[in-house]
Amino acid sequence: MSLLPTATVATIARHAGQRVTLAGWVYHKTEKGKLIFILLRDGSGTIQCVTFKKNVSEATFATAQALTQESSCRITGSVRADERAPGGYELDVEEIELIGPSHDYPITPKEHGVEFLMEHRHLWVRSSKQHAILRIRAEVIAAAQEWLNEQGFVRFDTPILTATAAEGTTNLFATDYFDLGKAYLAQTGQLYVEAGMMAFGRVYCFGPTFRAEKSKTRRHLTEFWMIEPEVAFADHEDNMRLQEQFVSAIVARVLDRRREDLKVLERDTTVLEQVVPPFPRITYDQAIELIASHQGEVEGADPLPWGEDFGAPHETLIASKFDRPVFVERFPSAVKAFYMQPDPNRPEVALCADLLAPEGYGEIIGGSQRIHDPVLLEQRIREHGLRIEDYEWYLDLRRYGTVPHSGFGMGIERVVAWITGTRHIRETIPFPRQLYRIYP
Amino acid sequence: MSLLPTATVATIARHAGQRVTLAGWVYHKTEKGKLIFILLRDGSGTIQCVTFKKNVSEATFATAQALTQESSCRITGSVRADERAPGGYELDVEEIELIGPSHDYPITPKEHGVEFLMEHRHLWVRSSKQHAILRIRAEVIAAAQEWLNEQGFVRFDTPILTATAAEGTTNLFATDYFDLGKAYLAQTGQLYVEAGMMAFGRVYCFGPTFRAEKSKTRRHLTEFWMIEPEVAFADHEDNMRLQEQFVSAIVARVLDRRREDLKVLERDTTVLEQVVPPFPRITYDQAIELIASHQGEVEGADPLPWGEDFGAPHETLIASKFDRPVFVERFPSAVKAFYMQPDPNRPEVALCADLLAPEGYGEIIGGSQRIHDPVLLEQRIREHGLRIEDYEWYLDLRRYGTVPHSGFGMGIERVVAWITGTRHIRETIPFPRQLYRIYP
Ligand SMILES: [Mg+2]
Ligand SMILES: [Mg+2]
Known part of the structure; x- marks a missing residue:
């Protein structure tokens, strides 16, 4: 006989007045004499189950008394609308079946240190805030x-195991690949989506990417998920337009469908409501000036000479001047990847943009128009000290029907951190991988 | 100025009678005196562009004459309905702008060997059959x-980099992980989705999985994509019901939306139309008998003693007796993973099932009810020679509110091979990774 519930909390309104069986875990419990209030979570939501001694058998009341935090159980009862209840409904309990006990559940309502919670990540994901963050993810x-x-757009999956390093050999995880030498875990699917772009016009890849970086900031993971669209016949301007529509559509959908989760997270949604196109745009040059003229406002955001890349504090400072995500465009080519198209009017800068999230959440997108001329591309590969042989296939894309094209990569965890208002990126993925963490 | 087209082939019907600019690549070209027929592909489809000398400038006619296979161009003209045209429309050309030339494109209409095509995978994905397969993917x-x-269901991304081997240490790719020793590339996300299942009730992961297997069959890749749902309070029967609904829904959607691609592939869709629940079910025991009684029908499908696992020929033989996917259930526990729930009436077999695709495409799903009892699970971990310390977090899931639960993993490439009628799995992923292939 199936143990599946006959209803879920998320769709409980459909069952108003009906007798249903829910199945889930005890999130919280309070006893008041002949009344036991069980807050049951079933993964889709939580509901208060009211156990009134005179309505249930002695065995059921005893079961209710014995339930502990995170015990699993099936509870049968009738669904009653109640204005005062958080979800608008309560369950009047008739029967309770204990499925799996839970003694001394490690995560109690008291405060725990982050290290402890990370060690118990497999249990912590049940907690209401983590649940809300991952639901929004x-x-x-x-x-x-x-x-x-x-x-x-057509989804076009790019390989994780690659024979060469797309953007250089630093910070790569490597593994032995049979008789073929080393394989590297991809940091990006971009070069490969460019092949897809020439087959399908507009494509994207979406998957995990890897960076073996010895950095320990709140914005870094060694394994993170990235979505990378690529569009044929699209230039730098088209690219930014696409990005602002894309990001706005994602934020709008979260506001539309996950408002309860945002409430659990006490997220100020007014700043999210402002996320509509067009997004402000400043050049790298203007950003350098902005940083210089606001010296001292953000710790670590010291003035930079032209040609240097921003650090996290600089991004925070820049973003603080705008009420929605801001594009910083036309960076010096020297600090960007080899494949970026130079600005025809000013070849020392690239037709690229970083999109910075508001409120100090940093860069959520990096994108650019790509070099479509085979001669220039080959020159750049050499200038970057990369081996032409490794890029023959990539050069082929310019030899046979090359087109101007553009694309970008959006980091899922960065976006989720921003939308949910989570300061540290490690809470935006079920099992974060960091410099000192690979368990559980 | 943006180079983006003003219309795409896929939505050309909306532009009937209008002047549009398409952008794409020359798939094929024929000249008949004053007429040049350009078959343009723009990634969304192909359309014939008719260039009539008297309708265009001399320059445009010369450009049309100069176009070669896979040249990229922008073509402006008016959309004309034509019953004889494959898509129902043709373009009467007014202007052509060559964007990127293409000389001696390596893949010509003549036959090429598979090794050659695989070396040129970055270009081969443009060919009509590969395009159709990947569109269906x-x-x-x-x-x-x-x-x-x-x-x-809630998507719950599981880690690729893992400290231990989920199902044992063989066939794993390994990489150095900073000061923490080796990390292994996950073969499955299953253990981790079980943690998610207890947080969300029903979850799935979807991502690349890795198997460093020295096998060179048409059904194996070292990197392949898997979707793995997991459901709380679900038993083995619930699990099979979910699978047959899931697979049927996927096939129905492909039939509904990708019929043109199936036509390109000359796929017999009558066998796909039959894919509706319920799917036939036989036990492992019955399968062993079936194999014995049909000896000689499929090469290599020799009779097996009870207790041995099937090879590909056995799966082909079994599947050949059914007109839709068939479940083979209750395998000997000894040939399956450590976490499978034993049949209470017969503990030497597991409450598991493989789902075999028709027509010799092999196993597309493996699934089971999972052990929910912590004592039995710990015993199985020891029996399999695995270290308890590595599975403490997994055992925690049974210590705190354990529930009977079930799940399965569906291999995307296997399913795509079956639906598209592709014999070798290497054509069902953009850049296949095999024992002897990691380029391009
Ligand atoms: Mg940056
Ligand atoms: Mg099998």
């Missing part, structure tokens, strides 16, 4: 893919 | 995720 991922699919 | 992936989302 799933929504962001669905929104991103479905929006691109609706716009005619 | 994208549809399968969208269908799978959207169907699960609609059923209340």
